[in-house]
Amino acid sequence: MKTFLLKFTGFVVVFLVIIxxxxxxxxxxxxxxxxxxxxxxxxxxxHSACAxxxxxxxxxxxxxxxxESYLYNxxxxxxxxxxxxxxxxxxxxxxxxxxxxxxxxxTWEDEFLLRNFPKYGTFSDLETIRFLNRKxxxxxxxxxxxxxxxxxxxxxxxxxxxxxxxGGFNLLEGxxxxxxxxxxxxxxKLEKDNSFPVDNLRYLEQMIDFALKRxxxxxxxxxxxxHRFLDYENLDNEDSFQRLAKELSEKYEGLKFLDFGSFPIxxxxxxxxxxxxxxxxxEFSGFLSSWISSEFEKELLVxxxxxx
Amino acid sequence: xxxxxxxxxxxxxxxxxxxxxxxxGKIIYQNLFILLASYVFxxxxxxxxxxLILFSTxxxxxxxxxxxxxxxxxxRKLLLWISIGVNLGFLGFFKYYNFFLDNFVxxxxxxxxxxxxxxxxxxxxxxxxxxxxxxxxxxxDIYRRKLHATKDFIAFAAFISFFPQLVAGPIERATRLxxxxxxxxxxxxxxAVDGVRQILWGLFKKIVIANNFAFYVNEIFGNYDQYSxxxxxLGAVFFAIQIYGDFSGYSDIAIGTAKLFGFNLMQNFAxxxxxxxxxxxxxxxxxxxxxxxxxxxxxxxxxxRGGNLKKIRNVFVIFLVSGFWHGANWTFIVWGGLNAIYFLxxxxxxxxxNHLDVIAHDRTLPSFKEFFxxxxxxxxxxxxxVFFRSENIKSALEYLSIIFSKSLLTMPYFYRGxxxxxxxxxTILFIGVEWKGRGHQYAIEKxxxxxxxxxxxxxxxxxxxxxxxxxxxxxxxxxFQF
Numbered sequence: 001m002k003t004f005l006l007k008f009t010g011f012v013v014v015f016l017v018i019i020x021x022x023x024x025x026x027x028x029x030x031x032x033x034x035x036x037x038x039x040x041x042x043x044x045x046x047h048s049a050c051a052x053x054x055x056x057x058x059x060x061x062x063x064x065x066x067x068e069s070y071l072y073n074x075x076x077x078x079x080x081x082x083x084x085x086x087x088x089x090x091x092x093x094x095x096x097x098x099x100x101x102x103x104x105x106x107t108w109e110d111e112f113l114l115r116n117f118p119k120y121g122t123f124s125d126l127e128t129i130r131f132l133n134r135k136x137x138x139x140x141x142x143x144x145x146x147x148x149x150x151x152x153x154x155x156x157x158x159x160x161x162x163x164x165x166x167g168g169f170n171l172l173e174g175x176x177x178x179x180x181x182x183x184x185x186x187x188x189k190l191e192k193d194n195s196f197p198v199d200n201l202r203y204l205e206q207m208i209d210f211a212l213k214r215x216x217x218x219x220x221x222x223x224x225x226x227h228r229f230l231d232y233e234n235l236d237n238e239d240s241f242q243r244l245a246k247e248l249s250e251k252y253e254g255l256k257f258l259d260f261g262s263f264p265i266x267x268x269x270x271x272x273x274x275x276x277x278x279x280x281x282x283e284f285s286g287f288l289s290s291w292i293s294s295e296f297e298k299e300l301l302v303x304x305x306x307x308x
Numbered sequence: 309x310x311x312x313x314x315x316x317x318x319x320x321x322x323x324x325x326x327x328x329x330x331x332x333g334k335i336i337y338q339n340l341f342i343l344l345a346s347y348v349f350x351x352x353x354x355x356x357x358x359x360l361i362l363f364s365t366x367x368x369x370x371x372x373x374x375x376x377x378x379x380x381x382x383x384r385k386l387l388l389w390i391s392i393g394v395n396l397g398f399l400g401f402f403k404y405y406n407f408f409l410d411n412f413v414x415x416x417x418x419x420x421x422x423x424x425x426x427x428x429x430x431x432x433x434x435x436x437x438x439x440x441x442x443x444x445x446x447x448x449d450i451y452r453r454k455l456h457a458t459k460d461f462i463a464f465a466a467f468i469s470f471f472p473q474l475v476a477g478p479i480e481r482a483t484r485l486x487x488x489x490x491x492x493x494x495x496x497x498x499x500a501v502d503g504v505r506q507i508l509w510g511l512f513k514k515i516v517i518a519n520n521f522a523f524y525v526n527e528i529f530g531n532y533d534q535y536s537x538x539x540x541x542l543g544a545v546f547f548a549i550q551i552y553g554d555f556s557g558y559s560d561i562a563i564g565t566a567k568l569f570g571f572n573l574m575q576n577f578a579x580x581x582x583x584x585x586x587x588x589x590x591x592x593x594x595x596x597x598x599x600x601x602x603x604x605x606x607x608x609x610x611x612x613r614g615g616n617l618k619k620i621r622n623v624f625v626i627f628l629v630s631g632f633w634h635g636a637n638w639t640f641i642v643w644g645g646l647n648a649i650y651f652l653x654x655x656x657x658x659x660x661x662n663h664l665d666v667i668a669h670d671r672t673l674p675s676f677k678e679f680f681x682x683x684x685x686x687x688x689x690x691x692x693x694v695f696f697r698s699e700n701i702k703s704a705l706e707y708l709s710i711i712f713s714k715s716l717l718t719m720p721y722f723y724r725g726x727x728x729x730x731x732x733x734x735t736i737l738f739i740g741v742e743w744k745g746r747g748h749q750y751a752i753e754k755x756x757x758x759x760x761x762x763x764x765x766x767x768x769x770x771x772x773x774x775x776x777x778x779x780x781x782x783x784x785x786x787x788f789q790f
Contacts, residue, residue, distance in 0.1 A: 145779035
């Protein structure tokens, strides 16, 4: 029995050492470097991913990714800022739906945890892992094998995490605004969950704090939304959203909120009520490019709302 | 709990440690602990399932004793039928009630008469098809005087509920497994190592092979009308591999786990896809079930004795019942019927016992003729698997009609950007390892024994790492639904 237990334990130890080595190699040698001319980094979810085409904005790189809550944005942003000291501006998508109950699902529900944790989990701290373990231990355990698969894949890709689907401009074509508007009445009948995603806010603040400590300018930006977006999402949180933006601006010195939510884009420029299509993104990105190249000319903004 | 979960990974070492610590005490403590652990294992799904298995256990325990006590032929027959009635009654109710009800309603509707009986929302207790057959074998063998009833309730209950094989087999015979509960198990190093090795191989088959193919199988079978015949053929082949990896993998984990506790369970799969004909396939696939049906249904019906009509009847009965055992759906019955059609010509021409040895046992590779036989047998079973996998007969027939259409000659759809290529490479290597180990209980039983230890352990480490790196989507064991 002793021999059996010793040999079995030895086998398991060697196995764990190999697994751990792969994790550590990824953790310490992962490459998040971006081109030197990119001094502005954008992170967020699908709104900013579809709205901001970094190919037309010379100094900006968009690492927004659909379906990512602030927890995953934070893990990614940390590495990007650490490895790219030339980045001096961080723009974080800040939209109404990021303060709705759905962000809890995006953070720890099966589908989202299994998709996002394998990509970023290697760079997690213990507190984040404990947090996710409290919320969804089964999926967290399962995501571990996907994390190992991802780590092995990254080893073959030279540890270049820019190839790990961590974000980028998402080009959408066409428009189905009219169909979405038709569905609004139906959606309004659904039960509302008004719970506030405190954990999502917590990771947003961690991101802001981390960036500010590195003397990076931080902007919260709300990408253009269709005027019926809140109706479609069954959200009534505009007032509390604006209050939160104000509170954060007061709490963090230097933090600015750029509300492009009402940026004038015609219906044809929207893919759906929350996302710009190719044409809408071109228009918005074009404006953003001029604004950035005019060195963030304040006159172009009126009370935080864009003046075209 | 499932074998490939963290729950089981925690459960097993704890049970293993306590079990062998009890080794110093009386055998009753070992058996009692196995019984408790088995009930915890089974009750993990739903504690209500325990009531059913307890009732079944008590019924057959007392019937066994009564059977042993009486010599009156009629009384013995009655007791046996009570046992069969109770067990099949539970099975019939939990598994087939809604099936019969739906067919009853449909047949009325066919004649233009609508009836609306209330269906029942019945939860199918996990493993009921397996343990009811196991417990029935006990009473039947006592009736046949192959076995004496045991008065040791703890040993008997532990035999019925033995957790490694409780929910998906192998279906053990009382004559084989029950005596092992009357002997104190001693820890044997070689048996324990063999057990761990078999568990590792079982996990590999289940997690790497079966779960990864499941993704493509689900996609193809779920959207078969959108794909070409060549893609559907691939889907059918993938399912054949999936079900083998899933079920034989589970059996390997069950047998390996039992070895850790000093028990020998029967081999349930003997490399069935290397069979040279259908008869050989059915001697190698789900051996515990096919031998159960042979011994308790086929032979009492007369087996292969008597005229051709009787033989045909018996073969159809066996395969149709076997199909029906698998599930409450006409597709399983058709699957059984198709296998009966495959089998019958061999039986009638008395060629059903042609290939009793291990294929190419004295050669590295099969001969051209053997290779052709393997492909033909595999092809026939794959066609039958389409019915097994399909939702209904209509979609199975549509699936097959697309396969055997012009689109069979087109390139199959290839899933870009997925793990398919590495999985296919691993599968080819897997087939190679299975071929090399085809003469043993499981493929890697003796792999590398003639090589330095470090190479052998590196091989095991490679399998363990492949399990981690190629974990497929989580899929329940296919046979859990039975």
